[in-house]
Amino acid sequence: LLAVKEPIPYSGNPLDRMSGRRTDAAWLSERLGDPSSRFLPLWRMQVLVKQGHEPDLAWARRGVCECMTPDPGPVLLGEREGVTHFAVDLSTLSDPLDALGLGGEARFAEPHAVVAGLPLGSAGIVAQARGLLTWHARHRFCGTCGEPTRSADAGHVRRCPSCSAEHFPRTDPVVIMLPVRGDQCLLGRQPAFPKGMWSALAGFLEPGETIEEAVRREVAEESGVRVGAVRYRASQPWPFPASLMIGCLADAESEAIEVARDELEDARWFGRDELARALAGKHPEMFVPPPMAIAHHLIRSWLSDA
Ligand SMILES: [Zn+2]
Numbered sequence: 001l002l003a004v005k006e007p008i009p010y011s012g013n014p015l016d017r018m019s020g021r022r023t024d025a026a027w028l029s030e031r032l033g034d035p036s037s038r039f040l041p042l043w044r045m046q047v048l049v050k051q052g053h054e055p056d057l058a059w060a061r062r063g064v065c066e067c068m069t070p071d072p073g074p075v076l077l078g079e080r081e082g083v084t085h086f087a088v089d090l091s092t093l094s095d096p097l098d099a100l101g102l103g104g105e106a107r108f109a110e111p112h113a114v115v116a117g118l119p120l121g122s123a124g125i126v127a128q129a130r131g132l133l134t135w136h137a138r139h140r141f142c143g144t145c146g147e148p149t150r151s152a153d154a155g156h157v158r159r160c161p162s163c164s165a166e167h168f169p170r171t172d173p174v175v176i177m178l179p180v181r182g183d184q185c186l187l188g189r190q191p192a193f194p195k196g197m198w199s200a201l202a203g204f205l206e207p208g209e210t211i212e213e214a215v216r217r218e219v220a221e222e223s224g225v226r227v228g229a230v231r232y233r234a235s236q237p238w239p240f241p242a243s244l245m246i247g248c249l250a251d252a253e254s255e256a257i258e259v260a261r262d263e264l265e266d267a268r269w270f271g272r273d274e275l276a277r278a279l280a281g282k283h284p285e286m287f288v289p290p291p292m293a294i295a296h297h298l299i300r301s302w303l304s305d306a
Contacts (some may be wrong), residue, residue, distance in 0.1 A: 006300075009115055009292045010237040011156045013124030015085055016076030022076060022153040031084040032062065032074060039074065040087045040129050043096045046108035047126050055117040057125065058106035064088055067099045072136040075155030077128055087129035087155075089136070111239060116292055124237070131242035132156075135169045138241075143167065172243045175201035175214045178298045179227055181252040185275070185302055186225060187288070188259075188267040196286050198270070198278075200243070200295040215250050222244070223267040224258030227251065233301055236294040247294045249302060276303055 041048045048058040068088040077085040091097040112286035115123045125145035158167040179186040187198040203218035213231040219227045227250040236245040259267050277283040289295045
């Protein structure tokens, strides 16, 4: 079923998440004090990367905890080959590179600017770390009673001391889909897209909605096209800040397009040959998103079905 052949960026996190150890205070304290443990610094949701020819994440040693934001403190990411990995938030520092003594060796970068060059697993760790730290930054107060909450269980829960509510990290599901009809598939253009770029339609799932229902609703709302069967293809963590892209192909049951101008600038059907050229970068007028985006893999997957 999974006809997506290439690994999708932000997937493939190599860490064992060690979820059974998150409540083990003695283990955590021992791992936090171990000189081999590694800490991924994030600053205002930018990630620390090495300068140089082979870009990768830059990990700090335990000393970095002296300048981290105390809430949430070190957030457990997981283990690999006996080495424990944490994420720390340095957002309250005005000059984090100076505080780390790292000027010249590393820099903070937006994930989008560097992910294409990172090893696959490293991008997966960025998705995990960014999702968790953003969640902490945005959930300082209890959604039930409004009092301040505290990070617990190695950064995987926030507890409210006032009403005892527990709050867990969020992932926001988004459906992204390629409606197909015979040898054609439907793509759209958002007004913010670079000139010439077309991509798959997408939208957030709403409460009380299945994936299939969300696909049908979004396609109908944005393009006026009616969709029947929906086939799941692949998913992608999307750390902006913490979405999960659920990639589907959808059988279109109508052809006429009525574009919702508040969401899309345009939508139209594309043939296989046209999209094969666009994917190869050889179409004179249009292009599709790069391999960083799951839309690229959905298009490639549909083309390989023929
Ligand atoms: Zn509360």
